[in-house]
Amino acid sequence: MVATPPGGRRPSAASALLLRLCRGKPLDVQRSSDNPPPVSTPASLALSQELKRRGFVMTGPVTCYNLMQTAGLVNDHLTSCPRHVECRQLAAG
Numbered sequence: 001m002v003a004t005p006p007g008g009r010r011p012s013a014a015s016a017l018l019l020r021l022c023r024g025k026p027l028d029v030q031r032s033s034d035n036p037p038p039v040s041t042p043a044s045l046a047l048s049q050e051l052k053r054r055g056f057v058m059t060g061p062v063t064c065y066n067l068m069q070t071a072g073l074v075n076d077h078l079t080s081c082p083r084h085v086e087c088r089q090l091a092a093g
Contacts, residue, residue, distance in 0.1 A: 021047050022073050026091040029076040037076040040065045 021043045031037055040048075040061035047068070051059040068074045075091065077084035 017050060018047070018068070018071065018073060021050075022068070026072060026087070027068070027074045028088060028091065029074060030079060031076055032079055038065070041068075041074070044068055 027041065027043060029037060029041075044065035044067075045061040047064040048059050048061045051064070065074070069076065072087075072090075075084060075087040077087060
């Protein structure tokens, strides 16, 4: 069960699915200049498989990883980037 956020609105099924796959918090990739961002992760692969099971098409793991980046569910800024720290603090609450 996903907790009801402040304001009383329950998350949509899509939101609940994304949060479940990310275990309720954004993934912190901890990348450096020597460690390029991944094109997919186990969570994006699981999301891809679940969306395909539900009848979606063109939702491979790379597309799902990009969706997760856009939704703020992945922090893959370089660890030397100021945004990495900001995103990490936001994820911590």
